[in-house]
Amino acid sequence: MSRKILVVEDDATAAAFIGKGLGEAGFNVDRADNGRDGFFLASDGSYDAIILDRMLPGMNGMAVLSALRAANIETPIIILSAMGTADDRVAGLIAGSDDYLVKPFAFAELLARLQRLMKRGSAGTPIETRLQCADLELDLLGRRVKRGDMTVALQPREFRLLEYLMRHQDQVVTRTMLLEGVWDYHFDPGTNIIDVHVSRLRRKVDAGFATPLIHTIRGAGYRLGVGD
Amino acid sequence: MTPRVRFFGSATARLVALIFVLQMLATGGVLLYARSAILQQSTGDQQAFVGELAADLRAWHRRGGNKAVAAQIVDRLATLKGENLLLLLTNAKGERVAGNIEAWPAGLPYHAPWHTIDAMRTGSDRTQSIGVIGTDLPGGAHLLTGRVVDFELRRTEVSQRVLLIAFFLALPLALLVAAWTTRLINVRIAGIARTASAVGNGDLAQRVPLDGSGDGFDRLGQGFNLMLTRIEALVSELRIITSGLAHDLRAPIFRLTATLETAKTETSDPVALAAMDRVSTEAGVLQAMLATALEISQAEAGIGRDRFVDVDVAEMLADIWELYEPATEAVGIQLVIEPSAGKFRLHRELVAQALGNLIDNAMKYAEGADRVGLSGQVVDRQLRLVVADNGTGIATQDREQALSRFGRLDPSRHATGAGLGLSLVEAVARLHDGTLALADNAPGLRVELTLGAPAG
Numbered sequence: 001m002s003r004k005i006l007v008v009e010d011d012a013t014a015a016a017f018i019g020k021g022l023g024e025a026g027f028n029v030d031r032a033d034n035g036r037d038g039f040f041l042a043s044d045g046s047y048d049a050i051i052l053d054r055m056l057p058g059m060n061g062m063a064v065l066s067a068l069r070a071a072n073i074e075t076p077i078i079i080l081s082a083m084g085t086a087d088d089r090v091a092g093l094i095a096g097s098d099d100y101l102v103k104p105f106a107f108a109e110l111l112a113r114l115q116r117l118m119k120r121g122s123a124g125t126p127i128e129t130r131l132q133c134a135d136l137e138l139d140l141l142g143r144r145v146k147r148g149d150m151t152v153a154l155q156p157r158e159f160r161l162l163e164y165l166m167r168h169q170d171q172v173v174t175r176t177m178l179l180e181g182v183w184d185y186h187f188d189p190g191t192n193i194i195d196v197h198v199s200r201l202r203r204k205v206d207a208g209f210a211t212p213l214i215h216t217i218r219g220a221g222y223r224l225g226v227g228d
Numbered sequence: 229m230t231p232r233v234r235f236f237g238s239a240t241a242r243l244v245a246l247i248f249v250l251q252m253l254a255t256g257g258v259l260l261y262a263r264s265a266i267l268q269q270s271t272g273d274q275q276a277f278v279g280e281l282a283a284d285l286r287a288w289h290r291r292g293g294n295k296a297v298a299a300q301i302v303d304r305l306a307t308l309k310g311e312n313l314l315l316l317l318t319n320a321k322g323e324r325v326a327g328n329i330e331a332w333p334a335g336l337p338y339h340a341p342w343h344t345i346d347a348m349r350t351g352s353d354r355t356q357s358i359g360v361i362g363t364d365l366p367g368g369a370h371l372l373t374g375r376v377v378d379f380e381l382r383r384t385e386v387s388q389r390v391l392l393i394a395f396f397l398a399l400p401l402a403l404l405v406a407a408w409t410t411r412l413i414n415v416r417i418a419g420i421a422r423t424a425s426a427v428g429n430g431d432l433a434q435r436v437p438l439d440g441s442g443d444g445f446d447r448l449g450q451g452f453n454l455m456l457t458r459i460e461a462l463v464s465e466l467r468i469i470t471s472g473l474a475h476d477l478r479a480p481i482f483r484l485t486a487t488l489e490t491a492k493t494e495t496s497d498p499v500a501l502a503a504m505d506r507v508s509t510e511a512g513v514l515q516a517m518l519a520t521a522l523e524i525s526q527a528e529a530g531i532g533r534d535r536f537v538d539v540d541v542a543e544m545l546a547d548i549w550e551l552y553e554p555a556t557e558a559v560g561i562q563l564v565i566e567p568s569a570g571k572f573r574l575h576r577e578l579v580a581q582a583l584g585n586l587i588d589n590a591m592k593y594a595e596g597a598d599r600v601g602l603s604g605q606v607v608d609r610q611l612r613l614v615v616a617d618n619g620t621g622i623a624t625q626d627r628e629q630a631l632s633r634f635g636r637l638d639p640s641r642h643a644t645g646a647g648l649g650l651s652l653v654e655a656v657a658r659l660h661d662g663t664l665a666l667a668d669n670a671p672g673l674r675v676e677l678t679l680g681a682p683a684g
Contacts, residue, residue, distance in 0.1 A: 011482075014479070017487075087526065104478060157550050187577060188516060189551065189552075190588045196554040197554050
């Protein structure tokens with residue numbers, strides 16, 4: 001059974017763009033073009049995730065969000081907004097959204113975040129002490145990393161970067177997701193800052209091994225896993 | 229954080245002085261009037277008494293001539309009341325007939341209105357002040373009546389001393405009134421000043437508290453509040469326009485990138501793909517400019533102050549170093565943290581972004597630089613953050629241009645970058661009541677971002 005996504009977006013072009021992308025990624029998409037209809041559709045809690053524009057006619061996105069949370073609808077929600085300052089994001093997250101994405105965005109960014117949300121929603125978060133991907137092992141208690149029999153020496157932040165990638169293995173993670181998840185910053189640091197970090201990590205983790213684990217996904221970000 | 233006000237020479241000190249002086253003048257005037265009134269009253273009493281005595285004796289003269297007057301004089305001087313009296317009757321030749329003084333006082337005319345003379349009475353051992361009236365009697369005789377005013381003068385002296393004491397008692401009271409009045413005024417004005425500075429710091433919702441009394445201060449406050457309401461309305465309109473504009477611009481950019489992304493999946497023509505990649509890049513630049521412009525206008529409007537947190541300066545710089553060090557190393561620049569310490573309350577995201585912009589600028593524009601130093605020190609409740617490179621620097625005359633919005637020193641050489649980087653840094657400085665300054669690092673550029681208002 002394919003997953004159901006509700007897109008609440010008044011801009012027809014944007015809605016079509018999101019709908020088309022999600023359809024190709026194998027989701028079932030419903031659309032509402034105003035806040036009231038969006039709230040009505042979402043209020044039975046049958047969706048796996050909701051993509052909610054912040055500025056909507058009828059009832060704005062933040063009001064829809066508060067109303068749903070007040071009605072105990074815990075469906076994961078991503079807010080889409082043209083208001084992209086760090087403060088706007090925090091306001092959105094405080095109001096109970098699970099993620100906040102600033103327009104314009106690349107579809108890959110939306111997809112990566114949506115998949116992260118739904119994975120979190122279904123699997124829960126068991127307490128782990130050890131993360132593993134193929135022959136790469138990360139010991140969270142001892143703060144040690146091993147690739148095969150070799151110990152990989154990492155700086156603390158490189159360790160956290162690898163931890164984030166391993167917790168989201170086989171998912172695409174974007175540069176902004178890494179900046180938020182590893183550094184807790186929400187601004188655009190400019191000049192391929194994140195790329196340099198990832199390539200440093202890649203040199204330590206992948207160099208000299210037959211199967212690379214860190215993959216660059218063009219136009220989107222990175223993915224850690226076996227194979228392309 | 230209250231700055232030390234220079235008291236002497238301030239308007240407050242002058243007001244205190246003015247009120248004090250006026251109070252003292254009023255008190256002094258009242259006391260002086262009281263003193264002269266008391267003096268006049270007591271002299272008047274003496275005059276009346278002596279005049280009456282003269283009239284009485286003249287009446288005796290009419291009845292019985294000099295003899296009767298002389299008898300009266302002897303009688304009266306013998307009574308208890310006579311103690312304070314001066315009486316003298318002289319005949320037509322000027323010889324003493326009766327009285328308690330040897331002769332008519334020298335220099336005193338025979339017919340004299342009220343005089344105060346110094347004379348020694350018979351039987352007295354000292355000279356006394358005596359108020360006298362000289363009267364002609366029919367037949368060429370002369371009568372001198374008088375009364376000792378010595379003790380009256382003493383009484384006046386006492387009253388003067390009392391008045392002096394009253395004056396010095398009034399002194400601290402006047403000072404108190406002056407200080408209290410000034411304080412009252414200052415408190416009212418301070419309310420208005422507090423509101424003004426809060427508004428200056430971006431809290432446009434602040435209003436002057438009114439007491440509804442309708443006095444001058446209340447009317448000033450009302451006028452002030454009316455002005456603030458107007459300003460707030462204008463600013464919020466501006467904000468709505470700004471964010472509305474940003475929203476309206478983002479929507480078409482979003483549609484543009486969405487269309488491009490869709491188109492890229494539908495063609496394999498390398499020429500078209502390359503062109504679309506270039507357009508995507510430009511759309512990205514446009515979007516970044518818009519985002520930065522929005523950040524700047526928000527920071528300048530004071531939005532985000534509620535998100536200030538206490539931050540350990542050394543830790544914050546270590547975080548930023550950690551984020552940027554790989555990138556600077558890749559372009560051959562050593563990023564170094566110089567001694568930093570202290571705690572400061574700031575907007576973590578925006579300050580990090582500002583420092584990031586400065587490091588990014590150094591990487592892009594500091595020609596010949598191989599070292600960028602990063603430091604932060606808390607001095608006098610200000611945090612001074614410095615990003616200093618050892619490149620070629622910016623000439624003094626070009627520094628202002630570098631700080632101006634959309635200003636780029638050499639637009640032809642660096643195609644990317646909107647020229648908003650330093651404007652954002654400056655807006656972040658202002659959000660923290662601080663300043664941004666460019667200086668010479670000899671060699672290189674030294675950017676000083678000072679957060680917090682100067683003390684004092």
